[in-house]
Amino acid sequence: MKVGVVQFPGTNCELDVLHAVEALGGEGELLFHADATVRGVDAVVVPGGFAHGDYLRAGAIARFSPVMDAVAEHARAGGPVVGICNGFQVLTEAGLLPGALQKNAGLKFVCRPVDLRVETVTTVLTNQATVGQVLRIPVNHFEGNYVCDDRTLDALRAEERVVVRYVENPNGARDDIAGICNEARNVVGLMPHPERASDTLLGSTDGLVMLRSVLASATVPAA
């Protein structure tokens, strides 16, 4: 199972994601932003960091990188795509997920472990988890406040596309949303970092179930 991890200028979590994927027995490789290909990988992760310095808006410039055309094509074909933190921001800017990520409500950069509730297990990120499961995973962001219009929220709720919610909302995100998926349930974006909860040395291994789900998603249909 090959996982491609996108690397923009300013991305800083790509090696951590690779490490976690490889620790689970997957094969990881980096996907450079300037190359318009996902190199035949089975799943794509758009990791955290500050692509293009978050200039203009987080993810606004990264979404035009050549690699993103290939990521969009991979998503259209039903391939798993997971956006973590800055990756989630890139996916919303690219229109692969609805809504947007705004500045945290308290205007503080939040960097701490939070509890997430798994709301649905029919996605590429949560197929190995159970509904209601609480995962302790770190967040690390200044712009993690998920916003969307009423129509989008109604659709997300009706179609069970809110993937994870904060047990205690750290940033004012609408409806406590920490992560969502697209209609086909193969594209998931979330603000917390599962790769940072992937080893006992990191204080939590709760992120492994998410990464294992991504690895399983090649053979397990998303929905």
Place this chain on the structure above:
Amino acid sequence: MPRYAATVDITHLPGILDPQGATIDRALPALGYGNVTQVKVGKTIRLVVDAESEDAARTQVDEMCHRLLANPVIEAFEISLETA
């Protein structure tokens, strides 16, 4: 080809949280200005564009706003143009 100076004024859509504006709103009374409300923080982008006409320039800047300069999910924008 004529040259135009465009100023794009980008603001949050109503209903979108503006914590920077709210923070400034709270800070001003401490400076003695208790008479200020509705502080909003946005951004201004200025650019110079060569185009056949003012309409052509405006159309292109409008496209730039939709594609890159603003995110229509959360932002509104206003374009002003003058010959450069």
